[in-house]
Amino acid sequence: MSSQTTDISAENDPANQPHHTSTGIRGFLDATELDTRLLGMVGALALIWVGFHLYGALVNGFGAFLTPRNLWNLSVQTSSIGIMACGMVLVIITRNIDLSVGSILGFCAITMGVLQVDVFASWLGLGHPLIWVLAAACGIALGALIGCFHGFLIAYGKIPAFIVTLGGLLVWRGAAFLVARGETISPVDSTFALLGGGPYGAIGATGSWIVGALACAAIVGLILWGRRQRRKFHSPLRPVWAEWFLGALGCGLVIGAVLLVNAYPWPRGIVNRYAEAEGITLPEGGLFISHGFAIPVLILVGVAIGMTILMTMTRFGRYVYAIGGNPEAAELAGINSRMMTVKIFGIMGGLAGLSAVVASARLNSATNSLGTLDELYVIASAVIGGTSLAGGVGTIYGAILGALVMQSLQTGMVLIGFDAAIQQVVVGSVLVLAVFLDILYRGKTK
CATH class of the missing domain: 1.10.3470 (ABC transporter involved in vitamin B12 uptake, BtuC)
Structure with a gap:
């Protein structure tokens, strides 16, 4: 039997179908x-x-x-x-x-x-x-x-x-x-x-965005891997919309955290000492350097x-x-x-x-x-x-x-x-x- 036929039969397995029948908030919590x-x-x-x-x-x-x-x-x-x-x-x-x-x-x-x-x-x-x-x-x-x-x-x-x-x-x-x-x-x-x-x-702004990108990729990967494992072991699947919601929620929280830590700048005195040590000319409004994570x-x-x-x-x-x-x-x-x-x-x-x-x-x-x-x-x-x-x-x-x-x-x-x-x-x-x-x-x- 080909892998394509196996995937189709697994998808059609009643155990792999979403089993959440509740509505409202209870249904949302059951689905997600x-x-x-x-x-x-x-x-x-x-x-x-x-x-x-x-x-x-x-x-x-x-x-x-x-x-x-x-x-x-x-x-x-x-x-x-x-x-x-x-x-x-x-x-x-x-x-x-x-x-x-x-x-x-x-x-x-x-x-x-x-x-x-x-x-x-x-x-x-x-x-x-x-x-x-x-x-x-x-x-x-x-x-x-x-x-x-x-x-x-x-x-x-x-x-x-x-x-x-x-x-x-x-x-x-x-x-x-x-x-x-x-x-x-x-x-x-x-x-x-x-x-x-x-x-x-x-780690600064750039490092924080790299960490955030890796975290978002990991979240998406874990959701896909979890769905695949559920199919493999014939466990009930979450609705597709619930998977999308969890992925969007996780990635949104990560991006929000990155924006937050990058919004906190170095103190002015430390920036001035850093610019002097590195030979950087400070602009008129000062230099904004993010802390990051x-x-x-x-x-x-x-x-x-x-x-x-x-x-x-x-x-x-x-x-x-x-x-x-x-x-x-x-x-x-x-x-x-x-x-x-x-x-x-x-x-x-x-x-x-x-x-x-x-x-x-x-x-x-x-x-x-x-x-x-x-x-x-x-x-x-x-x-x-x-x-x-x-x-x-x-x-x-x-x-x-x-x-x-x-x-x-x-x-x-x-x-x-x-x-x-x-x-x-x-x-x-x-x-x-x-x-x-x-x-x-x-x-x-x-």
Whole structure:
């Protein structure tokens, strides 16, 4: 039988025909298969953004939230928490918790700072191009080793994850103080500092358009590939109009993000220094140089893509959900839950080390207090993003949206002048509310 005949027969297979018969909003959601929890989070995020912007406009006479500058900085500030939230999803799905990620971040950051200043600079010479590579690799590897150690104690030592990671919270924070004797290490390697963002830590307008074009091509490719896979496995197809809508929506969001980051220019003082160094004559109206996407944001996107593939397209991801859904059944099915626990906490530790790279590079220094209370924001991000504390349920994109919600609340409260005490009250209340809504949602879906 020819491939053309096979394609025709597959297209005519009743299982491959669109099966959505509802009308109105329900029919639209069924056809596009959009996650209602995701839509709810996007709606909540939009309300937060618009609310803070309008509040600023009413009180101060101008809105400062929905501006290219603030949204660009918001994306950079979200990166560190978002990276760790991707790992926390795995931990919570398997019915565990990790309270030590903030301390691991601080310990890895201090260790990388010491290595850059006291070790690699003396071995390789100040400004050597390998310093930032070696420092980042050591930080990520150190975080992964700590995470594996925690996982080993939990899986093979039978110590509850809460106790192990609570001890880790104290141990690694104290270890960070001992490594640097409580001193702040600054500045870090100049190339390493670019990983934290800033005018020079971004890819500019042209690079951003290239990234945007690649992202749009990937979105279209994934939609076509998904439709082909549905035909191959005789799964119901989405209507063609729904595929077009999802492709247009995805590409529209990407293009909008590119336009936004390219609308934020370098500060005038940095532009003047850059023009002087490069021998550029400044025009009368000044020189407009776009930031483009910040490197930390691209790192977060890369982590999100990698972790999504790991969780949705690999045996490892299926095992994670199986362990969280029913640990006893997973054991009976032959899944090595103990080794999986070690691997999951190792991934969490490695992502904490990567987050330490971004956080210390952004500050251009390593301090003993770096990462303090980050564990609470990471857990809150995962829970707000739909990861159930009961286990078995969670998504990477939900955790990143949760991190964006948390950071938006913090940034908005700073812009309108709320003090730190009120910020903590709001963040704690939002976390409790998110868990309550999760309980209600799961009660209705059972």
